[in-house]
Amino acid sequence: xxxxxxxxxxxxxxxxxxxxxxxxxxxxxxxxxxxxxxxxxxxxxxxxxxxxxxxxxxxxxxxxxxxxxxxxxxxxxxxxxxxxxxxxxxxxxxxxxxxxxxxxxxxxxxxxxxxxxxxxxxxxxxxxxxxxxxxxxxxxxxxxxxxxxxxx
Amino acid sequence: xxxxxxxxxxxxxxxxxxxxxxxxxxxxxxxxxxxxxxxxxxxxxxxxxxxxxxxxxxxxxxxxxxxxxxxxxxxxxxxxxxxxxxxxxxxxxxxxxxxxxxxxxxxxxxxxxxxxxxxxxxxxxxxxxxxxxxxxxxxxxxxxxxxxxxxx
Numbered sequence: 001x002x003x004x005x006x007x008x009x010x011x012x013x014x015x016x017x018x019x020x021x022x023x024x025x026x027x028x029x030x031x032x033x034x035x036x037x038x039x040x041x042x043x044x045x046x047x048x049x050x051x052x053x054x055x056x057x058x059x060x061x062x063x064x065x066x067x068x069x070x071x072x073x074x075x076x077x078x079x080x081x082x083x084x085x086x087x088x089x090x091x092x093x094x095x096x097x098x099x100x101x102x103x104x105x106x107x108x109x110x111x112x113x114x115x116x117x118x119x120x121x122x123x124x125x126x127x128x129x130x131x132x133x134x135x136x137x138x139x140x141x142x143x144x145x146x147x148x149x150x151x152x
Numbered sequence: 153x154x155x156x157x158x159x160x161x162x163x164x165x166x167x168x169x170x171x172x173x174x175x176x177x178x179x180x181x182x183x184x185x186x187x188x189x190x191x192x193x194x195x196x197x198x199x200x201x202x203x204x205x206x207x208x209x210x211x212x213x214x215x216x217x218x219x220x221x222x223x224x225x226x227x228x229x230x231x232x233x234x235x236x237x238x239x240x241x242x243x244x245x246x247x248x249x250x251x252x253x254x255x256x257x258x259x260x261x262x263x264x265x266x267x268x269x270x271x272x273x274x275x276x277x278x279x280x281x282x283x284x285x286x287x288x289x290x291x292x293x294x295x296x297x298x299x300x301x302x303x304x
Binding site: 003010011012014017020021026046048085088098099117118123124126130133145147 | 162170179185200244264
């Protein structure tokens, strides 16, 4: 397998990686979730080279993760805004945040997750929507989809 | 910010990326969750260059994500096994799988997630452990930890 071929692998993890597995893309998305939307703001907060930033933004627009909107008052200024498809990547970043808080934060986490409906600071957990219990890692089995195997 | 400095950023997402943000590392972990444990098996399933694979495995051992055990019957054969810290990365990969199934799978997902306690095929969802409701992306706010700001 080549890295460039990830998007055609029969694995949803590999295909997701084909988008968010490039350097800086996850941090760029983190900024988008914070409502950062302009090229100069991304550049200032991440400090990555402009050419690389431009490539990443272009790619995320092409993939339908961000949409690009012209600023009504500035002909050459654009906003990059998460699409629904982009917003739905948030759980990936939240689980990374939870793991980093536990294993990499040297004590108190720098950022806290607030759940607005109940107003608590929380640690989101994966949950089974069928039996309504938290998912333990040992309780999960990833199995081949027989329908797909039969089709293939 | 430089990519090499991610591990010292005051952000748990950036610090997590300093480990799993390298090419192939997430797919290597995916194989570990499938109980793949040997160098040759990783090489066969991922098809990545041996030198790169060796570097990634060494790094994951150094970071405490994998532990390396000598095979009792083969002096030069080793097993790479997830530590607890490594297993706790599983939610990151599961949320990537869920997103990829929805947005990248071209129809039926190739793999299914079975929750062993209830025996259902499920789509894990993030849940608030305080108010026991599914977390909508719009219901989350990531806020600065004031304690950290006061200390800093």
